[in-house]
Amino acid sequence: MKKTHFLLCFFALVVAHSASAASPKCDAPEDHGSTLKVFHIFSPCSPFRPEKSESWEESVLQLQAKDQARLLYLSSLVARRSDVPIASGRQIVQTATYILRAKIGTPPQTMLMALDTSNDAAWIPCNGCVGCPSSVFFDAPKSTTFKSLGCQSPQCKQVPNPTCGGSACVFNMTYGSSSIAANLSSDTVTLATDPVPNYTFGCIQKATGSSVPPQGLLGLGRGPLSFLSQTQSLYQSTFSYCLPSFKSLNFSGSLRLGPVAQPKKIKYTPLLRNPRRSSLYYVNLIGIRVGSKVVDIPASALAFNPTTGSGTIIDSGTVFTRLVTPAYTAVRDEFRRRVGRNVTVTSLGGFDTCYASAIAPPTITFQFAGMNVTLPPDNIMIHSTAGTTSCLAMAAAPDNVNSVVNVVANMQQQNHRIVFDVPNSRIGVAREPCT
Secondary structure, eight states: OHHHHHOOOTTHHHHHHHHTSOOOOTTSOOOBTTEEEEEETTSTTOTTSOSSOOOHHHHHHHHHHHHHHHHHHHHHHHHSOSOSTTOTTOEEOOOOOEEEEEEETTTTEEEEEEEETTOOOOEEEEEEEESOSOSOOBOGGGOTTOEEOBTTSGGGGGSSSEEOSSSBOEEEEEETTEEEEEEEEEEEEEETTEEEEEEEEEEEEEEESSOSOTTOEEEOSSSTTSHHHHTHHHHTTEEEEEOOOTTOSSOEEEEEESSTTOOSSOEEEEEEOOTTSTTSOEEOEEEEEETTEEOOOOHHHHOOBTTTTBEEEEOSSOSSEEEOHHHHHHHHHHHHHHHOTTSOOEEETTEEEEESSOOOOOOEEEEETTEEEEEOGGGTEEEOSSSSOEEESEEEOOTTTTOOEEEEOHHHHTTEEEEEETTTTEEEEEEOOOO
């Protein structure tokens, strides 16, 4: 009872902080050119925010459970054989943490789609969908530019588990605890003011479970059906985003498309390619510093290995950074030592380094090849809104799966401009407050 009393939801700040301020102008036109507004799923402008406020403990454990499922997904991707072009039969579990406005069809219909750097295909719930967890559907017959793609279309060979019972190419996939069946389709998709004609996506006809993002998903991976591939001539396979902090009133960030207007003064690290799962954004993490000390991590815990899928990826869908056990243990132990051996350490679910009193956390620096990223305190600790409880916002990779991937997650990316420069095979990171 005492534990529940002081473990109050840090996401309560989303509701309490938002309610105490002026209501945001959610209907105001905020997208300009190739720069789109991005807001958190719990934003006052989001139709997906929880109807009831939850305790800090409930929210963190819920997010952590979804992270566990996502880690299973990422682990399955890197371990899967490469004999299927677009990861046929994959298990996809993601958290719709950040969403953006997309206009689909002619005349345009607005959908709020989750963005994800570890997924390729886009899909949206369409009118008549059975079991879709949404009150907003894309009405395909009302679009004059909508097309249903047949089984002979080249795109049909690039989707998971295609079937051709009729004239349309239908694909099936699982998504967390959900499964979906979608007709392969195309239509004009507009992000900000840039229309992309004949964009290929899945028009969901049937869904089970509640894991599917309510208004669909936009994949920002590197596969042939990803947004990057389908807009290569327009945006030159280059984009960046800034994800807002959980503390932001409106949770407004931005997705910037194309090489123009990307930051000039920014450090880069090379992108690595895993031919077994070429969509994921692998980078070379060579060390981690806690305070002034580079912690002792076995080289094998950070090494990139295309055969096993081990290494480090940048991912927008996982909430809390996960490190393979030897790496996490080294970081955690040095973190605790620097906070102080006489300070009581508690745990919360999978978070094993929590404090009931205020602490001064040491800095944590990810050392990539050619680039260091030092995290500020807000990217390191989860804080309750009432009381002084806080937890180290990182954890070990699940020990119930053979997970060999280190995942740099979105909480550690918040308030940074992350540039994905695929033509030059590099990722850049720079501090940029976007709250």
